[in-house]
Amino acid sequence: MTSGPIYLDYQATTPLAPEAYAAMLPWLGGPESAGGWANPHSAHLLGRKASAAVEVARGQIDALMPKGGRVIFTSGATEALNLAIRGALPALAPRRRIVTIATEHAAVRDTCLWLEAQGHDVVLLPVDCDGLVDMPAARAAITPDTALVAAMLVNNEIGVIQPIEVLSDLAHAAGALFVCDAVQGFGRVALPQAADMIAVTAHKIHGPKGIGALWVREGTALEPLIHGGGQEQGLRSGTLSPALCAGFGAAAKLAAQRAEEDAAHVAWLRDRALELFAGWQVNGSLSERYPGNLNLRRDGLDVARLMSDVRGVAFSAGSACASGSGxxxxxxxALGLSSREVRSSIRLGFGRYTGIDEIERAAHLIVDAANRQMG
Known part of the structure; x- marks a missing residue:
């Protein structure tokens, strides 16, 4: 537990793990780094040492992925998803249909809508009131002219886990590729073993910001989005940061080591939170859900006012990337909520470093402020 506001916004970002911080230090260029500031793409001794650190990190991330692929470092999941979707389409021509879900993160949704403006046929699959994809609609939409199907493993706003394996099977039966946004699920829930590409990022698993990765199954053809020196396997130009890669790798290794412990801890926090927020509605499926994400609604509540009144808790009214858009x-x-119900909803995100006392104190502050507001 740290001083300052209680942090319950794990879907926006997670606290940096001490182990990730320690892994980064030798490569940050300080006086103790012994040349760790070197360019990992240089051929001299210091460059080779930095390159070795990058490859160790690559292996640590790849250890959590399906077999038979490779990890490509990117600046984050947004770049990884753009590389996956836009980079794969040229080799899939003349197929031009892209199928995704209406509740996808903007990194997928807005990329697909941009491609629609370029002449691609984009289908946004509806979801039911629990946030789960409409499977009859998916079966109807994923046709032999489909190039690519993209779906999020764990939704960033409501925590719902989609039937990813079924969707990937439908994609492959139609001859299409399947891309998975696994940002919120990586290191926490099982990844789709049949996916063709999987996008992840470090800062959602207690690693540093500014580094992500795209896992690509062998044999999947991609064209680069960024042209230059081709440093990252010819697909992603630009100098890699050994420090960021090392931090990402250490965070991934730790996630694998602590998987069972973290899962049990988060489930315990979720159960206690549901007790404390009795009477509030849960948005999205409660059974098909990552437990560290609770999207709660109290009808009639003014959440903007609530967030102003509860300065002692860092929580959100939605995704960080959409905040301030109005x-x-x-x-x-997409779940069918009215604008008023949407404005009465909050998102609580918690995880490895959240204490049960923090959940209890935060719930007291939020519920007390809500009660005062509601009279």
């Missing part, structure tokens, strides 16, 4: 959450809207 638009209601497209995820909650």
């Amino acid at each position: 638009r209601p959450s497209h995820v909650l809207t």
